[in-house]
Amino acid sequence: MIKKHTLLTGLLAVSVLLVSCGPRTPSPEVLIRQSVAATLNAIPTPTRGAMPPTPYPSPTPFSLAGLFCEYQFCIGHPQDMAFLDGSAQQNPNAPSTYSQGLLAAYNASLVIELVWQIAPGVTDPQFMMDLIFKKDYDTRSGDMTTKLIRNMNVLYTPIATTASSLVPFGGVGAWTCGDRVFAWKIYTSDSGSAEALFNDALNRFTCNQ
Secondary structure, three states: OOOHHHHHHHHHHHOOOOOOOOOOOOOHHHHHHHHHHHHHHOOOOOOOOOOOOOOOOOOOOOOOOOEEEEOOEEEEOOOOOOOEEHHHHHOOOOOOOOOEEEEEEEOOOEEEEEEEEEOOOOOOOHHHHHHHOOOOOEEEOOOOEEEEEOOEEEEEEEEEEOOOOOOOEEEEEEEEEOOEEEEEEEEEOOOOOHHHHHHHHHHOOEEOO
């Protein structure tokens, strides 16, 4: 079992990800890099023997199982995982907000990050995809697709990563909803599940507009 202090260490760097820029504030790119590295270091080493299959939630809009709802939006996630607010982990009095934030979740075979920020009038979420995509160890492994889903402009691309040998595959997605833009990234242990997990998350996504 992962001890609480290990998890807190893994999320310590995310607390100020999207606060306003200033001379004392590290760049979002540096904070995301630190967050990913710490989160990957916290992944437990796989044990010997067969692992049971990971249960993934069906996109059932009325079920709370595998559903995160806070900051005036909801998004789906695998039922055996839970999103944690990095800002709140460091300071319970200063969590992520409606305007900006970062969530992270992981288990032995998945790492998920979700970031958002307010951007009134922005219709192209490409810059958020570029923000969460790390060129040092993430590479695109397929074409980027663009879709209009429930009036949201959605981008998605599969990726490969050298961040960890345990999770060498993945995907990055970004979308707009109301006056905010969101970006989602996943690292996976297999090459076939990233897009399905993105679709499951987005099928259950809603936001206050």
